[in-house]
Amino acid sequence: MIILKLGGSILTNKDxxxxxxxxxxxxxxxxxxxxxISNKNSNKTLDDGLIIIHGAxxxxxxxxxxxKIGESFDISEYPEKRIGFSKTQNCVKRLNTIICSNFIxxxxxxxxxxxxxxxxxxxxxxxxxxxxIIKKYLKEGFIPVIYGDVVIDSELKIxxxxxxxxxxxxxxxxxxxxxxxxxxxxxxxxxxxxRYDNAEIIPNLSSLNQIEEFDLTTNVDVTGGMIGxxxxxxxxxxxxxxSKIINANKPKIVLNALENKETRGTxxxxxx
Amino acid sequence: MIILKLGGSILTNKDxxxxxxxxxxxxxxxxxxxxxISNKNSNKTLDDGLIIIHGAxxxxxxxxxxxKIGESFDISEYPEKRIGFSKTQNCVKRLNTIICSNFIxxxxxxxxxxxxxxxxxxxxxxxxxxxxIIKKYLKEGFIPVIYGDVVIDSELKIxxxxxxxxxxxxxxxxxxxxxxxxxxxxxxxxxxxxRYDNAEIIPNLSSLNQIEEFDLTTNVDVTGGMIGxxxxxxxxxxxxxxSKIINANKPKIVLNALENKETRGTxxxxxx
Numbered sequence: 405m406i407i408l409k410l411g412g413s414i415l416t417n418k419d420x421x422x423x424x425x426x427x428x429x430x431x432x433x434x435x436x437x438x439x440x441i442s443n444k445n446s447n448k449t450l451d452d453g454l455i456i457i458h459g460a461x462x463x464x465x466x467x468x469x470x471x472k473i474g475e476s477f478d479i480s481e482y483p484e485k486r487i488g489f490s491k492t493q494n495c496v497k498r499l500n501t502i503i504c505s506n507f508i509x510x511x512x513x514x515x516x517x518x519x520x521x522x523x524x525x526x527x528x529x530x531x532x533x534x535x536x537i538i539k540k541y542l543k544e545g546f547i548p549v550i551y552g553d554v555v556i557d558s559e560l561k562i563x564x565x566x567x568x569x570x571x572x573x574x575x576x577x578x579x580x581x582x583x584x585x586x587x588x589x590x591x592x593x594x595x596x597x598x599r600y601d602n603a604e605i606i607p608n609l610s611s612l613n614q615i616e617e618f619d620l621t622t623n624v625d626v627t628g629g630m631i632g633x634x635x636x637x638x639x640x641x642x643x644x645x646x647s648k649i650i651n652a653n654k655p656k657i658v659l660n661a662l663e664n665k666e667t668r669g670t671x672x673x674x675x676x
Numbered sequence: 677m678i679i680l681k682l683g684g685s686i687l688t689n690k691d692x693x694x695x696x697x698x699x700x701x702x703x704x705x706x707x708x709x710x711x712x713i714s715n716k717n718s719n720k721t722l723d724d725g726l727i728i729i730h731g732a733x734x735x736x737x738x739x740x741x742x743x744k745i746g747e748s749f750d751i752s753e754y755p756e757k758r759i760g761f762s763k764t765q766n767c768v769k770r771l772n773t774i775i776c777s778n779f780i781x782x783x784x785x786x787x788x789x790x791x792x793x794x795x796x797x798x799x800x801x802x803x804x805x806x807x808x809i810i811k812k813y814l815k816e817g818f819i820p821v822i823y824g825d826v827v828i829d830s831e832l833k834i835x836x837x838x839x840x841x842x843x844x845x846x847x848x849x850x851x852x853x854x855x856x857x858x859x860x861x862x863x864x865x866x867x868x869x870x871r872y873d874n875a876e877i878i879p880n881l882s883s884l885n886q887i888e889e890f891d892l893t894t895n896v897d898v899t900g901g902m903i904g905x906x907x908x909x910x911x912x913x914x915x916x917x918x919s920k921i922i923n924a925n926k927p928k929i930v931l932n933a934l935e936n937k938e939t940r941g942t943x944x945x946x947x948x
Protein backbone atom coordinates (compact mmCIF):
# COMPACT_ATOMS: atom_id res chain seq x y z
CA MET A 405 0.00 0.00 0.00
CA ILE A 406 1.22 3.50 -0.88
CA ILE A 407 0.53 6.72 0.97
CA LEU A 408 0.78 9.84 -1.17
CA LYS A 409 0.92 13.19 0.57
CA LEU A 410 0.15 16.28 -1.47
CA GLY A 411 1.32 19.37 0.35
CA GLY A 412 -0.95 22.35 0.84
CA SER A 413 1.58 24.47 -1.05
CA ILE A 414 1.03 22.28 -4.14
CA LEU A 415 -2.75 22.40 -4.15
CA THR A 416 -3.26 25.99 -3.02
CA ASN A 417 -1.43 29.25 -3.23
CA LYS A 418 -0.12 29.34 0.31
CA ASP A 419 1.32 32.83 0.02
CA UNK A 420 -2.10 34.37 -0.48
CA UNK A 421 -4.29 35.40 2.41
CA UNK A 422 -7.32 34.49 0.33
CA UNK A 423 -8.04 30.81 -0.25
CA UNK A 424 -7.20 29.86 -3.79
CA UNK A 425 -6.83 26.43 -5.34
CA UNK A 426 -3.98 25.82 -7.79
CA UNK A 427 -6.12 24.17 -10.48
CA UNK A 428 -3.17 23.72 -12.84
CA UNK A 429 -1.50 21.44 -10.33
CA UNK A 430 -4.75 19.83 -9.17
CA UNK A 431 -5.89 18.89 -12.68
CA UNK A 432 -2.48 17.55 -13.58
CA UNK A 433 -2.12 15.54 -10.36
CA UNK A 434 -5.62 14.07 -10.69
CA UNK A 435 -4.73 12.91 -14.20
CA UNK A 436 -1.41 11.43 -13.02
CA UNK A 437 -3.05 9.58 -10.12
CA UNK A 438 -5.77 8.26 -12.43
CA UNK A 439 -3.14 7.08 -14.92
CA UNK A 440 -1.15 5.31 -12.19
CA ILE A 441 -4.13 3.48 -10.68
CA SER A 442 -5.48 2.51 -14.12
CA ASN A 443 -2.11 1.00 -14.97
CA LYS A 444 -1.87 -1.01 -11.77
CA ASN A 445 0.29 -3.79 -13.15
CA SER A 446 3.17 -1.36 -13.26
CA ASN A 447 3.46 -1.41 -9.48
CA LYS A 448 2.37 -4.26 -7.22
CA THR A 449 2.53 -2.00 -4.15
CA LEU A 450 0.02 0.41 -5.66
CA ASP A 451 -2.21 -2.54 -6.49
CA ASP A 452 -2.47 -3.14 -2.72
CA GLY A 453 -4.09 0.25 -2.26
CA LEU A 454 -3.49 3.98 -2.19
CA ILE A 455 -4.22 6.53 0.51
CA ILE A 456 -3.98 10.23 -0.30
CA ILE A 457 -3.33 12.85 2.35
CA HIS A 458 -3.46 16.54 1.60
CA GLY A 459 -2.48 19.63 3.53
CA ALA A 460 -4.65 22.58 4.45
CA UNK A 461 -2.68 25.22 2.54
CA UNK A 462 -4.18 28.69 2.21
CA UNK A 463 -7.57 27.30 3.33
CA UNK A 464 -6.54 26.09 6.78
CA UNK A 465 -3.48 28.05 7.82
CA UNK A 466 -4.89 31.60 7.92
CA UNK A 467 -7.83 30.83 10.28
CA UNK A 468 -5.74 28.41 12.40
CA UNK A 469 -3.11 31.14 12.78
CA UNK A 470 -5.60 33.95 13.36
CA UNK A 471 -7.35 32.09 16.19
CA LYS A 472 -4.09 30.55 17.49
CA ILE A 473 -5.55 27.06 17.47
CA GLY A 474 -3.31 24.75 19.48
CA GLU A 475 -2.01 27.44 21.83
CA SER A 476 -3.15 27.44 25.44
CA PHE A 477 -5.80 30.03 26.26
CA ASP A 478 -7.88 31.46 29.06
CA ILE A 479 -11.36 29.99 29.44
CA SER A 480 -12.84 33.45 28.82
CA GLU A 481 -11.49 33.24 25.29
CA TYR A 482 -13.23 29.92 24.59
CA PRO A 483 -16.27 31.33 22.73
CA GLU A 484 -13.92 33.03 20.26
CA LYS A 485 -11.68 29.93 20.05
CA ARG A 486 -14.67 27.72 19.29
CA ILE A 487 -15.65 29.92 16.36
CA GLY A 488 -12.03 29.75 15.18
CA PHE A 489 -12.21 25.96 15.36
CA SER A 490 -15.53 25.95 13.45
CA LYS A 491 -14.12 28.25 10.77
CA THR A 492 -10.90 26.32 10.31
CA GLN A 493 -12.74 23.01 10.13
CA ASN A 494 -15.13 24.37 7.53
CA CYS A 495 -12.35 25.92 5.43
CA VAL A 496 -10.30 22.72 5.19
CA LYS A 497 -13.48 20.77 4.45
CA ARG A 498 -14.21 23.19 1.60
CA LEU A 499 -10.73 22.60 0.17
CA ASN A 500 -11.19 18.83 0.51
CA THR A 501 -14.52 19.05 -1.33
CA ILE A 502 -12.87 20.88 -4.24
CA ILE A 503 -10.03 18.35 -4.38
CA CYS A 504 -12.35 15.33 -4.20
CA SER A 505 -14.59 16.86 -6.85
CA ASN A 506 -11.60 17.10 -9.19
CA PHE A 507 -10.51 13.54 -8.35
CA ILE A 508 -14.03 12.28 -9.11
CA UNK A 509 -14.15 14.19 -12.41
CA UNK A 510 -10.98 12.30 -13.34
CA UNK A 511 -12.58 8.95 -12.40
CA UNK A 512 -10.78 8.40 -9.09
CA UNK A 513 -13.05 6.51 -6.62
CA UNK A 514 -12.06 8.60 -3.62
CA UNK A 515 -13.66 8.66 -0.20
CA UNK A 516 -13.08 11.62 2.05
CA UNK A 517 -12.26 11.04 5.72
CA UNK A 518 -12.58 13.99 8.07
CA UNK A 519 -9.99 13.76 10.85
CA UNK A 520 -12.10 15.85 13.25
CA UNK A 521 -14.90 13.25 12.98
CA UNK A 522 -12.87 10.38 14.42
CA UNK A 523 -9.39 11.39 15.56
CA UNK A 524 -8.42 13.15 18.80
CA UNK A 525 -5.05 14.29 20.11
CA UNK A 526 -3.33 14.73 23.45
CA UNK A 527 -0.99 17.71 23.54
CA UNK A 528 -1.02 17.79 19.72
CA UNK A 529 -0.11 14.11 19.26
CA UNK A 530 -2.69 11.56 18.08
CA UNK A 531 -4.41 9.90 21.05
CA UNK A 532 -7.37 8.06 19.48
CA UNK A 533 -7.56 7.00 15.84
CA UNK A 534 -9.49 3.87 14.90
CA UNK A 535 -8.12 2.72 11.57
CA UNK A 536 -10.84 0.13 10.90
CA ILE A 537 -12.80 2.46 8.66
CA ILE A 538 -9.76 3.12 6.46
CA LYS A 539 -9.14 -0.63 6.16
CA LYS A 540 -12.75 -1.17 5.13
CA TYR A 541 -12.62 1.48 2.41
CA LEU A 542 -9.32 0.08 1.10
CA LYS A 543 -10.81 -3.41 1.06
CA GLU A 544 -13.73 -2.13 -1.00
CA GLY A 545 -11.38 -0.57 -3.56
CA PHE A 546 -11.80 3.06 -2.55
CA ILE A 547 -8.98 5.59 -2.29
CA PRO A 548 -9.24 7.25 1.14
CA VAL A 549 -8.44 10.97 1.12
CA ILE A 550 -7.54 12.41 4.53
CA TYR A 551 -6.44 15.94 5.30
CA GLY A 552 -4.95 18.24 7.89
CA ASP A 553 -7.71 19.39 10.27
CA VAL A 554 -8.55 20.76 13.69
CA VAL A 555 -9.34 18.19 16.39
CA ILE A 556 -10.37 17.78 20.01
CA ASP A 557 -7.29 17.63 22.27
CA SER A 558 -7.55 16.10 25.73
CA GLU A 559 -5.05 18.59 27.17
CA LEU A 560 -5.33 21.72 25.04
CA LYS A 561 -9.08 21.29 24.33
CA ILE A 562 -8.53 21.95 20.62
CA UNK A 563 -5.51 21.53 18.37
CA UNK A 564 -4.31 21.44 14.78
CA UNK A 565 -3.57 17.98 13.39
CA UNK A 566 -1.21 18.15 10.43
CA UNK A 567 -1.42 15.93 7.38
CA UNK A 568 2.18 14.91 8.11
CA UNK A 569 1.28 13.50 11.50
CA UNK A 570 -1.71 11.66 10.02
CA UNK A 571 0.60 10.26 7.36
CA UNK A 572 3.14 9.00 9.87
CA UNK A 573 0.46 7.41 12.06
CA UNK A 574 -1.24 5.57 9.21
CA UNK A 575 2.04 4.47 7.65
CA UNK A 576 3.12 2.92 10.97
CA UNK A 577 -0.17 1.29 11.89
CA UNK A 578 -1.07 -0.02 8.45
CA UNK A 579 2.56 -0.90 7.68
CA UNK A 580 2.56 1.02 4.43
CA UNK A 581 5.15 -0.20 1.93
CA UNK A 582 5.86 3.23 0.50
CA UNK A 583 5.37 6.86 1.40
CA UNK A 584 5.55 9.59 -1.25
CA UNK A 585 5.73 13.18 -0.12
CA UNK A 586 4.80 15.60 -2.88
CA UNK A 587 6.24 19.01 -1.99
CA UNK A 588 7.17 22.19 -3.88
CA UNK A 589 10.88 21.42 -3.90
CA UNK A 590 12.84 18.64 -5.59
CA UNK A 591 13.82 17.05 -2.28
CA UNK A 592 16.16 17.81 0.62
CA UNK A 593 19.14 19.97 -0.28
CA UNK A 594 22.45 20.70 1.41
CA UNK A 595 21.59 24.44 1.20
CA UNK A 596 18.44 26.40 0.55
CA UNK A 597 17.97 25.89 -3.21
CA UNK A 598 15.86 29.03 -3.43
CA ARG A 599 18.81 31.14 -2.26
CA TYR A 600 21.87 29.24 -3.41
CA ASP A 601 22.49 28.28 -7.03
CA ASN A 602 25.01 25.66 -6.02
CA ALA A 603 22.61 23.85 -3.68
CA GLU A 604 22.77 20.10 -4.22
CA ILE A 605 20.04 17.56 -3.63
CA ILE A 606 20.68 14.84 -1.04
CA PRO A 607 19.57 11.67 -2.85
CA ASN A 608 19.59 9.46 0.24
CA LEU A 609 18.97 10.49 3.81
CA SER A 610 19.29 8.18 6.78
CA SER A 611 19.78 10.45 9.80
CA LEU A 612 19.26 13.98 11.06
CA ASN A 613 23.02 14.36 11.59
CA GLN A 614 23.41 14.28 7.85
CA ILE A 615 21.58 17.58 7.48
CA GLU A 616 22.27 19.35 10.74
CA GLU A 617 25.19 21.21 9.25
CA PHE A 618 23.14 22.33 6.24
CA ASP A 619 20.56 25.03 5.73
CA LEU A 620 17.08 23.69 5.31
CA THR A 621 14.60 24.69 2.64
CA THR A 622 12.42 27.66 3.48
CA ASN A 623 9.11 25.84 3.57
CA VAL A 624 7.69 27.14 6.81
CA ASP A 625 4.15 26.36 7.86
CA VAL A 626 2.19 26.29 11.14
CA THR A 627 2.29 22.49 11.18
CA GLY A 628 6.03 22.10 11.28
CA GLY A 629 7.63 22.67 7.91
CA MET A 630 10.31 20.59 6.27
CA ILE A 631 12.37 19.69 9.34
CA GLY A 632 9.23 18.32 10.99
CA UNK A 633 8.47 16.28 7.89
CA UNK A 634 11.98 14.84 7.80
CA UNK A 635 11.85 13.84 11.47
CA UNK A 636 8.52 12.05 10.97
CA UNK A 637 9.89 10.28 7.89
CA UNK A 638 13.08 9.22 9.69
CA UNK A 639 10.93 7.63 12.39
CA UNK A 640 9.22 5.67 9.64
CA UNK A 641 12.58 4.73 8.17
CA UNK A 642 13.53 3.26 11.56
CA UNK A 643 10.56 0.94 11.13
CA UNK A 644 11.63 -0.06 7.64
CA UNK A 645 9.17 2.17 5.79
CA UNK A 646 10.85 3.93 2.91
CA SER A 647 9.71 7.38 1.88
CA LYS A 648 10.54 9.75 -0.91
CA ILE A 649 10.35 13.54 -0.99
CA ILE A 650 9.60 14.68 -4.53
CA ASN A 651 8.51 17.79 -6.38
CA ALA A 652 4.78 17.62 -7.11
CA ASN A 653 4.91 20.98 -8.89
CA LYS A 654 6.63 19.37 -11.87
CA PRO A 655 4.83 17.11 -14.36
CA LYS A 656 5.17 13.32 -14.24
CA ILE A 657 7.15 13.22 -10.98
CA VAL A 658 4.20 11.98 -8.91
CA LEU A 659 3.20 9.59 -11.70
CA ASN A 660 6.72 8.14 -11.86
CA ALA A 661 6.89 7.80 -8.08
CA LEU A 662 3.49 6.02 -7.97
CA GLU A 663 4.64 3.68 -10.75
CA ASN A 664 7.91 3.09 -8.90
CA LYS A 665 10.04 4.49 -11.73
CA GLU A 666 13.29 6.37 -11.28
CA THR A 667 12.49 9.94 -10.11
CA ARG A 668 14.48 12.92 -8.87
CA GLY A 669 14.00 13.32 -5.14
CA THR A 670 15.33 12.40 -1.70
CA UNK A 671 14.82 8.84 -0.50
CA UNK A 672 14.61 8.51 3.28
CA UNK A 673 15.66 5.04 4.23
CA UNK A 674 17.81 3.32 6.81
CA UNK A 675 19.89 0.43 5.59
CA UNK A 676 20.65 -1.85 8.52
CA MET B 677 -29.82 17.71 25.48
CA ILE B 678 -31.89 18.52 22.39
CA ILE B 679 -31.54 17.04 18.92
CA LEU B 680 -32.83 19.25 16.13
CA LYS B 681 -33.32 17.71 12.72
CA LEU B 682 -33.62 20.05 9.75
CA GLY B 683 -35.04 18.19 6.78
CA GLY B 684 -33.39 18.35 3.38
CA SER B 685 -36.62 19.82 2.00
CA ILE B 686 -36.22 22.81 4.32
CA LEU B 687 -32.62 23.61 3.48
CA THR B 688 -32.66 22.80 -0.22
CA ASN B 689 -35.13 22.82 -3.03
CA LYS B 690 -35.72 19.08 -3.21
CA ASP B 691 -37.87 19.26 -6.34
CA UNK B 692 -35.00 20.58 -8.42
CA UNK B 693 -32.57 18.26 -10.16
CA UNK B 694 -29.87 20.87 -9.64
CA UNK B 695 -28.54 21.37 -6.13
CA UNK B 696 -29.85 24.62 -4.70
CA UNK B 697 -29.77 25.84 -1.12
CA UNK B 698 -32.83 27.61 0.27
CA UNK B 699 -30.97 30.58 1.72
CA UNK B 700 -34.15 32.26 2.95
CA UNK B 701 -34.80 29.33 5.26
CA UNK B 702 -31.13 28.78 6.09
CA UNK B 703 -30.50 32.39 7.12
CA UNK B 704 -33.68 32.49 9.18
CA UNK B 705 -32.99 29.16 10.90
CA UNK B 706 -29.38 30.12 11.69
CA UNK B 707 -30.67 33.31 13.33
CA UNK B 708 -33.32 31.39 15.31
CA UNK B 709 -30.81 28.78 16.52
CA UNK B 710 -28.37 31.51 17.52
CA UNK B 711 -31.13 33.34 19.40
CA UNK B 712 -32.14 30.17 21.26
CA ILE B 713 -28.60 29.21 22.32
CA SER B 714 -27.77 32.78 23.35
CA ASN B 715 -30.84 32.83 25.56
CA LYS B 716 -30.05 29.55 27.28
CA ASN B 717 -31.79 30.27 30.54
CA SER B 718 -35.09 29.95 28.72
CA ASN B 719 -34.66 26.19 28.45
CA LYS B 720 -32.61 24.03 30.80
CA THR B 721 -32.63 21.13 28.32
CA LEU B 722 -31.01 23.27 25.63
CA ASP B 723 -28.42 24.37 28.16
CA ASP B 724 -27.33 20.71 28.34
CA GLY B 725 -26.40 20.77 24.68
CA LEU B 726 -27.71 20.81 21.15
CA ILE B 727 -27.03 18.45 18.24
CA ILE B 728 -28.18 19.42 14.75
CA ILE B 729 -28.84 16.82 12.06
CA HIS B 730 -29.62 17.80 8.50
CA GLY B 731 -30.85 15.88 5.50
CA ALA B 732 -29.19 15.60 2.09
CA UNK B 733 -31.98 17.23 0.08
CA UNK B 734 -31.32 18.05 -3.55
CA UNK B 735 -27.58 17.57 -2.96
CA UNK B 736 -27.66 13.94 -1.91
CA UNK B 737 -30.80 12.39 -3.33
CA UNK B 738 -30.15 12.80 -7.08
CA UNK B 739 -26.72 11.05 -7.12
CA UNK B 740 -27.82 8.40 -4.57
CA UNK B 741 -30.83 7.64 -6.77
CA UNK B 742 -28.92 7.75 -10.06
CA UNK B 743 -26.32 5.26 -8.84
CA LYS B 744 -28.87 3.22 -6.85
CA ILE B 745 -26.76 3.35 -3.70
CA GLY B 746 -28.06 0.79 -1.22
CA GLU B 747 -29.41 -1.63 -3.82
CA SER B 748 -27.62 -4.94 -4.38
CA PHE B 749 -25.47 -5.03 -7.49
CA ASP B 750 -23.23 -7.27 -9.56
CA ILE B 751 -19.51 -6.99 -8.82
CA SER B 752 -18.92 -5.90 -12.44
CA GLU B 753 -20.86 -2.73 -11.63
CA TYR B 754 -18.64 -1.88 -8.66
CA PRO B 755 -16.34 0.65 -10.43
CA GLU B 756 -19.44 2.67 -11.40
CA LYS B 757 -20.97 2.25 -7.93
CA ARG B 758 -17.79 3.48 -6.26
CA ILE B 759 -17.87 6.66 -8.33
CA GLY B 760 -21.53 7.07 -7.36
CA PHE B 761 -20.55 6.72 -3.70
CA SER B 762 -17.73 9.26 -4.14
CA LYS B 763 -20.06 11.72 -5.86
CA THR B 764 -22.84 11.39 -3.31
CA GLN B 765 -20.43 11.76 -0.40
CA ASN B 766 -18.90 14.86 -1.94
CA CYS B 767 -22.30 16.44 -2.72
CA VAL B 768 -23.65 16.07 0.81
CA LYS B 769 -20.34 17.34 2.19
CA ARG B 770 -20.68 20.41 -0.04
CA LEU B 771 -24.18 21.05 1.35
CA ASN B 772 -22.89 20.59 4.90
CA THR B 773 -20.09 23.09 4.22
CA ILE B 774 -22.60 25.70 3.05
CA ILE B 775 -24.84 25.11 6.07
CA CYS B 776 -21.95 25.24 8.55
CA SER B 777 -20.61 28.39 6.88
CA ASN B 778 -23.99 30.05 7.45
CA PHE B 779 -24.14 28.81 11.05
CA ILE B 780 -20.64 30.20 11.69
CA UNK B 781 -21.55 33.56 10.12
CA UNK B 782 -24.38 33.71 12.66
CA UNK B 783 -21.98 32.94 15.53
CA UNK B 784 -22.96 29.30 16.10
CA UNK B 785 -19.91 27.25 17.27
CA UNK B 786 -20.71 24.23 15.12
CA UNK B 787 -18.55 21.23 14.43
CA UNK B 788 -19.28 19.08 11.44
CA UNK B 789 -19.26 15.29 11.80
CA UNK B 790 -19.10 13.24 8.63
CA UNK B 791 -21.01 9.96 9.08
CA UNK B 792 -18.95 8.17 6.40
CA UNK B 793 -15.79 8.87 8.43
CA UNK B 794 -16.86 6.90 11.47
CA UNK B 795 -20.19 5.09 11.05
CA UNK B 796 -20.87 1.82 9.20
CA UNK B 797 -24.09 -0.07 8.60
CA UNK B 798 -25.18 -3.69 8.18
CA UNK B 799 -28.03 -4.07 5.71
CA UNK B 800 -28.74 -0.33 5.98
CA UNK B 801 -28.94 -0.27 9.80
CA UNK B 802 -26.16 1.26 11.92
CA UNK B 803 -23.60 -1.38 12.92
CA UNK B 804 -20.69 0.67 14.30
CA UNK B 805 -20.99 4.19 15.68
CA UNK B 806 -18.67 5.35 18.44
CA UNK B 807 -20.39 8.26 20.16
CA UNK B 808 -17.36 9.31 22.23
CA ILE B 809 -16.40 12.03 19.80
CA ILE B 810 -19.88 13.59 19.95
CA LYS B 811 -19.77 13.54 23.75
CA LYS B 812 -16.37 15.26 23.67
CA TYR B 813 -17.57 18.04 21.38
CA LEU B 814 -20.70 18.57 23.51
CA LYS B 815 -18.55 18.72 26.65
CA GLU B 816 -16.40 21.41 25.02
CA GLY B 817 -19.47 23.51 24.21
CA PHE B 818 -19.63 22.82 20.49
CA ILE B 819 -22.80 22.12 18.51
CA PRO B 820 -22.24 18.93 16.52
CA VAL B 821 -23.78 18.98 13.04
CA ILE B 822 -24.29 15.55 11.47
CA TYR B 823 -25.94 14.77 8.16
CA GLY B 824 -27.34 12.05 5.94
CA ASP B 825 -24.48 10.38 4.07
CA VAL B 826 -23.30 7.28 2.24
CA VAL B 827 -21.49 4.67 4.34
CA ILE B 828 -19.71 1.30 4.20
CA ASP B 829 -22.22 -1.53 4.70
CA SER B 830 -21.00 -4.96 5.81
CA GLU B 831 -23.64 -6.73 3.73
CA LEU B 832 -24.42 -4.41 0.81
CA LYS B 833 -20.86 -2.98 0.61
CA ILE B 834 -22.25 0.58 0.41
CA UNK B 835 -25.49 2.14 1.61
CA UNK B 836 -27.30 5.39 2.27
CA UNK B 837 -27.57 6.39 5.94
CA UNK B 838 -30.42 8.81 6.50
CA UNK B 839 -30.34 11.71 8.91
CA UNK B 840 -33.44 10.20 10.54
CA UNK B 841 -31.64 6.98 11.42
CA UNK B 842 -28.68 8.94 12.80
CA UNK B 843 -31.12 10.99 14.86
CA UNK B 844 -32.82 7.94 16.33
CA UNK B 845 -29.51 6.26 17.15
CA UNK B 846 -28.02 9.29 18.90
CA UNK B 847 -31.25 10.08 20.76
CA UNK B 848 -31.33 6.53 22.16
CA UNK B 849 -27.66 6.22 23.03
CA UNK B 850 -27.19 9.69 24.49
CA UNK B 851 -30.63 9.62 26.12
CA UNK B 852 -31.67 12.91 24.56
CA UNK B 853 -34.37 14.75 26.47
CA UNK B 854 -36.04 16.19 23.40
CA UNK B 855 -36.14 15.62 19.66
CA UNK B 856 -37.38 18.32 17.31
CA UNK B 857 -38.09 17.38 13.73
CA UNK B 858 -38.22 20.42 11.46
CA UNK B 859 -40.14 19.45 8.32
CA UNK B 860 -42.05 21.27 5.57
CA UNK B 861 -45.48 20.49 7.02
CA UNK B 862 -47.07 21.59 10.28
CA UNK B 863 -47.07 18.06 11.70
CA UNK B 864 -48.91 14.80 11.13
CA UNK B 865 -52.40 15.19 9.69
CA UNK B 866 -55.41 12.91 9.47
CA UNK B 867 -55.42 13.49 5.68
CA UNK B 868 -52.92 14.87 3.21
CA UNK B 869 -53.06 18.63 3.98
CA UNK B 870 -51.73 19.43 0.50
CA ARG B 871 -54.80 17.83 -1.07
CA TYR B 872 -57.56 18.21 1.49
CA ASP B 873 -58.63 21.58 2.90
CA ASN B 874 -60.32 19.94 5.86
CA ALA B 875 -57.20 18.02 6.93
CA GLU B 876 -56.65 18.31 10.67
CA ILE B 877 -53.38 18.14 12.57
CA ILE B 878 -52.95 15.33 15.08
CA PRO B 879 -51.55 17.14 18.14
CA ASN B 880 -50.54 13.99 20.01
CA LEU B 881 -49.49 10.70 18.51
CA SER B 882 -48.76 7.60 20.55
CA SER B 883 -49.13 4.67 18.14
CA LEU B 884 -49.12 3.74 14.47
CA ASN B 885 -52.72 2.49 14.76
CA GLN B 886 -53.78 6.06 15.27
CA ILE B 887 -52.76 6.99 11.75
CA GLU B 888 -53.21 3.76 9.85
CA GLU B 889 -56.69 4.74 8.76
CA PHE B 890 -55.52 8.16 7.58
CA ASP B 891 -53.69 9.34 4.50
CA LEU B 892 -50.14 10.36 5.13
CA THR B 893 -48.48 13.50 3.92
CA THR B 894 -46.82 13.26 0.54
CA ASN B 895 -43.26 13.79 1.66
CA VAL B 896 -41.54 10.98 -0.21
CA ASP B 897 -37.79 10.64 -0.21
CA VAL B 898 -35.29 7.84 -0.83
CA THR B 899 -34.58 7.57 2.89
CA GLY B 900 -38.08 6.70 3.98
CA GLY B 901 -40.38 9.70 4.04
CA MET B 902 -42.81 10.63 6.75
CA ILE B 903 -44.03 7.16 7.73
CA GLY B 904 -40.43 6.11 8.29
CA UNK B 905 -39.83 9.17 10.45
CA UNK B 906 -42.92 8.46 12.53
CA UNK B 907 -41.90 4.85 13.13
CA UNK B 908 -38.44 5.91 14.29
CA UNK B 909 -39.95 8.55 16.57
CA UNK B 910 -42.45 6.07 18.04
CA UNK B 911 -39.55 3.79 18.92
CA UNK B 912 -38.01 6.73 20.79
CA UNK B 913 -41.34 7.42 22.50
CA UNK B 914 -41.30 3.81 23.77
CA UNK B 915 -38.03 4.71 25.52
CA UNK B 916 -39.52 7.84 27.03
CA UNK B 917 -37.95 10.27 24.57
CA UNK B 918 -40.49 12.85 23.44
CA SER B 919 -40.34 14.29 19.95
CA LYS B 920 -42.14 16.98 18.07
CA ILE B 921 -42.77 17.31 14.34
CA ILE B 922 -42.94 20.99 13.43
CA ASN B 923 -42.90 23.20 10.36
CA ALA B 924 -39.43 24.68 9.88
CA ASN B 925 -40.59 26.56 6.80
CA LYS B 926 -42.47 29.03 8.97
CA PRO B 927 -40.75 31.72 11.08
CA LYS B 928 -40.25 31.32 14.85
CA ILE B 929 -41.51 27.73 15.00
CA VAL B 930 -38.03 26.23 15.45
CA LEU B 931 -37.11 29.03 17.86
CA ASN B 932 -40.21 28.37 19.96
CA ALA B 933 -39.59 24.64 19.95
CA LEU B 934 -35.96 25.13 21.04
CA GLU B 935 -37.09 27.48 23.81
CA ASN B 936 -39.75 24.97 24.84
CA LYS B 937 -42.60 27.36 24.14
CA GLU B 938 -46.05 26.35 22.90
CA THR B 939 -45.80 25.58 19.15
CA ARG B 940 -48.10 24.14 16.52
CA GLY B 941 -47.00 20.59 15.66
CA THR B 942 -47.43 16.93 16.49
CA UNK B 943 -45.97 15.64 19.74
CA UNK B 944 -44.98 11.97 19.65
CA UNK B 945 -45.08 10.64 23.16
CA UNK B 946 -46.31 7.57 24.99
CA UNK B 947 -47.91 8.19 28.34
CA UNK B 948 -47.61 5.06 30.44
